[in-house]
Amino acid sequence: MADVTLRKVVKRYDDVEAVRGIDLDIPDHEFVVLVGPSGCGKSTTLRMIAGLEDISDGDIMIGGDIVNDVPPKDRDIAMVFQNYALYPHMTVAENMSFGLRLKHYPKAEIKQRVTEAARMLDITELIDRKPKQLSGGQRQRVAMGRAIVRNPKVFLFDEPLSNLDAKLRVQMRIEIKKVHQKVRTTTVYVTHDQVEAMTLADRVVVMNNGRIEQVGPPNELYHKPATRFVASFIGSPAMNFVPCRLEDIGGTLHVRVTDTLAFPLPGVRASRYNSVSRDTKLLLGLRPEHVADAKFNSGAGVETFDATPDVIEPMGMETFVYFPLAGGQVCGRVNPAVDARAGAPLRLAVDLNHMHLLNEATGAVI
Amino acid sequence: MVDVAIQPNRANRTSATRKRASLRNALKRKSTSAFFMTLPLIVLVAVLVIYPAFYSLHLATLNKSMQRYVGFSNFTFLFTRETFWLVVKQSCIFAITAVIFKALIGFIVAHFVHNIPAKGQRKWRGMLLVPWVIPPAMSTLGWLWLFDPSYSAFNYTLSFFGIGPIPWTGDADWARFSVILVNVWYGMPFFMIMYLASLKSVPDQLYEAAAIDGANWWQRIWYVTLPMMRNIIAITTLFSLIVTFANFDIVRILTAGGPLDKTHLFATWAFKLGIESSDIPLGASVSLFMVPILAVAAIFILRDINKRGNEA
Numbered sequence: 001m002a003d004v005t006l007r008k009v010v011k012r013y014d015d016v017e018a019v020r021g022i023d024l025d026i027p028d029h030e031f032v033v034l035v036g037p038s039g040c041g042k043s044t045t046l047r048m049i050a051g052l053e054d055i056s057d058g059d060i061m062i063g064g065d066i067v068n069d070v071p072p073k074d075r076d077i078a079m080v081f082q083n084y085a086l087y088p089h090m091t092v093a094e095n096m097s098f099g100l101r102l103k104h105y106p107k108a109e110i111k112q113r114v115t116e117a118a119r120m121l122d123i124t125e126l127i128d129r130k131p132k133q134l135s136g137g138q139r140q141r142v143a144m145g146r147a148i149v150r151n152p153k154v155f156l157f158d159e160p161l162s163n164l165d166a167k168l169r170v171q172m173r174i175e176i177k178k179v180h181q182k183v184r185t186t187t188v189y190v191t192h193d194q195v196e197a198m199t200l201a202d203r204v205v206v207m208n209n210g211r212i213e214q215v216g217p218p219n220e221l222y223h224k225p226a227t228r229f230v231a232s233f234i235g236s237p238a239m240n241f242v243p244c245r246l247e248d249i250g251g252t253l254h255v256r257v258t259d260t261l262a263f264p265l266p267g268v269r270a271s272r273y274n275s276v277s278r279d280t281k282l283l284l285g286l287r288p289e290h291v292a293d294a295k296f297n298s299g300a301g302v303e304t305f306d307a308t309p310d311v312i313e314p315m316g317m318e319t320f321v322y323f324p325l326a327g328g329q330v331c332g333r334v335n336p337a338v339d340a341r342a343g344a345p346l347r348l349a350v351d352l353n354h355m356h357l358l359n360e361a362t363g364a365v366i
Numbered sequence: 367m368v369d370v371a372i373q374p375n376r377a378n379r380t381s382a383t384r385k386r387a388s389l390r391n392a393l394k395r396k397s398t399s400a401f402f403m404t405l406p407l408i409v410l411v412a413v414l415v416i417y418p419a420f421y422s423l424h425l426a427t428l429n430k431s432m433q434r435y436v437g438f439s440n441f442t443f444l445f446t447r448e449t450f451w452l453v454v455k456q457s458c459i460f461a462i463t464a465v466i467f468k469a470l471i472g473f474i475v476a477h478f479v480h481n482i483p484a485k486g487q488r489k490w491r492g493m494l495l496v497p498w499v500i501p502p503a504m505s506t507l508g509w510l511w512l513f514d515p516s517y518s519a520f521n522y523t524l525s526f527f528g529i530g531p532i533p534w535t536g537d538a539d540w541a542r543f544s545v546i547l548v549n550v551w552y553g554m555p556f557f558m559i560m561y562l563a564s565l566k567s568v569p570d571q572l573y574e575a576a577a578i579d580g581a582n583w584w585q586r587i588w589y590v591t592l593p594m595m596r597n598i599i600a601i602t603t604l605f606s607l608i609v610t611f612a613n614f615d616i617v618r619i620l621t622a623g624g625p626l627d628k629t630h631l632f633a634t635w636a637f638k639l640g641i642e643s644s645d646i647p648l649g650a651s652v653s654l655f656m657v658p659i660l661a662v663a664a665i666f667i668l669r670d671i672n673k674r675g676n677e678a
Contacts, residue, residue: 050574050578051577051578052574052577052578071577072574072577072578073577073578073579073580073581073582077578078578079574079575079578081571081574081575083569083571085569085571085572085574085575086575087572087575087576087589087590087593088594089593089594089596098576098579098581098589099578099579099580102579102580102581102585103580146575146579150579
């Protein structure tokens, strides 16, 4: 096992810069998830760590050694691919043991490692089958088994759950987490699914347009996003952004949303935003859970207002309400007991203790 | 009364309607329409393949003047002739050696072409296909001039290195080499294009997975490329084996079976016996010998393909 370090890593394809000088330190045993939209450079970064793509500039270190020019086979890494990449002509056991056989491990040790990994992944009874006889989930387990038996320094996962259905994806997510808790190998995992990122990662790396937007533990990214991109990418349903500006009313700092609606800021928030120019165009960032029903939510920093939802999404344990505000659509989360109905006025409460204020022009969180 | 008089007519009408309905149903069935659509081809195959095949079987049972039924006498007579066994040996050497080299060179060239960037690949693919698209009767004439013992480009070039002159078509071993060389030159592009198509269908991720698993270049070929191409290799080899075994034009033009019948194949010897020596039944018997040999090869190779099926 080893730590992985990226120093000013750049990847260029002719004139296009896919990865624009990223720095990242992944300590030993950590599970890091690279997340971002398609084309953000996350898969390219992973492939550069694997050695499947040359790097145009910068350094990649595994276990303290620069591996820029080291071929994949000598990096002591294992990779799980989106399409599993199982050898169709080999059985499960042959697939799993392929790397060990190439390195001329003793037969007894190969058998022991394969059996152990198969037991860990619950695929013992599939060991003699060919990949075509397996379901998607089973194939993914075999692909993981192939990585585990080699006991590498680093595990690399390239969107491994993308081809699975929603139910199986949740199941496999738990499996992957369990495996990491058992083997503790440094893991770099690429996904475009922020739920996967949040649930699996020790730290999440949010990438956008070839750059790292923010690195941090899942909760930190959720509660303290650094940019509008991170704030909007992490969380489902996404954070609401309402155009606003700051205004002093009666000696209290308010955030004005519309001509008729302004919320007084709680003391801590007011002192934090006091220095912001009153002319600056801002965005009020609110998670749906902080726009709730007034009936069950009250207290310091919680302000109420009336809205008329036009769409209601009952989810069972919660109900999402969508209503127009300041020219946009806002999503709130209310208690199902409130019995919200489309077209019927609803008293809502906004928890300003958890609000975010963003500069509209730069997208930076203030 | 009226009713009784009408009854038979009604029965006739009902049965006619039923017949029309069943015909309509039959035409509606996919298998029926498929049969009618392939019927022209079936007729063509019957006229051009099945009829001549049975006719040659019939011819093989006649005497030289084609007047008398002689049973298997032509076949038993062939077994006693030394030239027949020479032809069997030469046909096997020719077909197996040529197919091995065509497959090997085709595989290597396909790999090179596969690794050429997409832009230049079409140009190379086109150029490498040239030997295959030129009619062999014409290109073999060019080779015949290249192999000329006195004035050929080969011997002229070799003379600068103090080698030769080599009797390309005059010596038995060199003549065997020459006909195989020309056949390889002519047939290699077919293998190349089939292997290239097959190579393109191997997912890149398998190579990447193998590279990460620790496989070097040769191990990637051995453990990924070759197993993934097995079915194409088997089918191409079988097809080429049949075509090469039954080759006629190259040997006929280059050596005419000589020297001393040493380069005869079944087809050229059958032609010599049947057409040039006017013993059509014996010529038919020779050509029929190809059938069991090729059938055995086909059964083995196709059985292997069926067994493996599609593993992807």
